[in-house]
Amino acid sequence: MKRFVSDYLAASVENEDDGGRMRWYPWHSAEYRFNHILNVVGLAADIARHEGADVDVVKVAALFHDISKLEAEQEVHAEEGARVAREYLETHGDYPASFVDQVCQIIADHSYQGSLMDVSLEMRCLIEADILDKIGANGTALMLLRMGYEARTHMDAAEMVERVFQRGHDASHRIVTERGQSLAHQRLKRVKWFREWLEDEVPQMDHEDGLL
Template sequence: MVAPMRDSPCQASVSENLSEAKVRLLYSSGDAAHDFDHVLRVTRLGVRIAQAEGADDEIVRAAALLHDLPVSGSGRSVHHLAAADFAAEILRAAGMDAHRIEKVVHCIQAHRYRDRSIQPQTLEAKCLYDADKLDSIGAIGVARAFAHAGNHGSRLWTEPVADAPPDHAQPDGPEYTPVHEYVYKLRRILATLYTPSAREIGKRRHRFMSRFYEQLDAEMTGRLPLSPPYNR
């Protein structure tokens, strides 16, 4: 019988320094769409996907816990790059070896939907991307979209004048509603998922989300049958 492998002192140190309780202290509150609850959901789902797909779940766990680190002076458009740099500092201090730090950094750099200049190149990066994007669709995705709208003073609903906002549209302010976010981004998430495990989860979430926005449109306008862009 083979004896179970035990963590090396270095691995144990990394795990201890990346406990949920310690990492929570790095995050600020106030944004329900990007708070530590989001981080925990992504972490747990990312580990689940990694284990199903045969990826290194410790890399995915570290990347997920650190993927939304708040960095002073960095806006949402570059937060993935700033968070990756901050994560590297934290992991070096925790004793993680350089090669594994590079893997975590790549995961974080490649997780953003609106900046596809860095594509996930590893299975671990694909697992993080999938977990983070799954948290933007389904029931929790709907809740997050409306929480974000409330934070930025947006209206709850307005009918998009075109099939989608322009690519340079910013996802905040009164003219960018959760409906715009659904049309511009959320309805497209399922097609971008990498892993079979995530796509299976995503199908159910996408179906629920689509029906919600269809129902919202129907209630707001009283218009039946439903018109594009809400039809699946």
């Protein structure tokens, strides 16, 4: 399955016209998207094991959740991902129909923005993992890469890391599982520490209050 998803993402970029939609952004590369997917698989499985969810359902849904991210518009990538996952699962192996249906439903709805208390435990695990991957080291690295694309200097680094923290802090309020909250706390603490490290070692960097 991993090889299929990786190859699908690579083909999605290669097939784009005119250099690709937002291709110059690092998060539009097949390499980044596949890395994000693997991170979400690991996080979602971790949460699922701690919370008593169906780990197999969660892992497969996580693996396919962004498979169409590079070829479909944001508004429909979840539904397209569910379609691709269903086609794969129904033609590669003898998976029970109930398993396929559950996996595809989670993928189709993983962009849900409402309360996670209102969704199934398995979907909760996936959505929380998707949030968590954006608020730790991965999100920080992407924000720093963005500095170069926006012609910023390294003196803006603390401000950009602050954005990661604030966005992560806001997004973490959606997380409801005990394991997810613990992981969010750990990640936000490290982002805060990194911002403080930057300010400590680069004397002229802006010292703006904001970290909680």
